[in-house]
Amino acid sequence: MANKKNIHTVFNSERQRWENKQEGNPTPVSTHRTKANAEQKGRSLAKAGEGEHLIHKKDGPIQRRNSYGADPFPPRG
Numbered sequence: 233m234a235n236k237k238n239i240h241t242v243f244n245s246e247r248q249r250w251e252n253k254q255e256g257n258p259t260p261v262s263t264h265r266t267k268a269n270a271e272q273k274g275r276s277l278a279k280a281g282e283g284e285h286l287i288h289k290k291d292g293p294i295q296r297r298n299s300y301g302a303d304p305f306p307p308r309g
Contacts, residue, residue, distance in 0.1 A: 236301055237281025241267070241274040243290045252277060275300075 238255040244263075250270035251260035254277075261277060264270040271287055275298070278285035282301030289295045 236283040237278070238283040239274045239278045239281070239285050241270045241285070241287045242292075243267075243288070254281075255283075 239261070240253045240255065242251055242253060243249075244251050244260075247263070250264045250267050252262045252264075252270055252274040253259075254261050262270070262273050264273065267290075271285075274285050274287070278298070279300040284297055284299050284301075286297045287295050
């Protein structure tokens with residue numbers, strides 16, 4: 233599972249920009265003016281890395297998450 237690349241879409245209040253960050257790397261992978269653009273890029277990055285895309289609210293908490301690889305805990309049913 234170490235090769236999975238999880239992407240976090242977060243708001244940087246100092247720069248007033250939305251950023252996509254790869255888990256474990258403090259440097260942003262991409263920076264955007266709007267959340268919609270950041271989500272779109274974050275989704276493509278997560279799909280390419282077969283990881284998870286975690287989208288945060290402007291104030292920090294996770295708003296939603298999407299998995300783009302083999303899900304180790306798929307939903308029942």
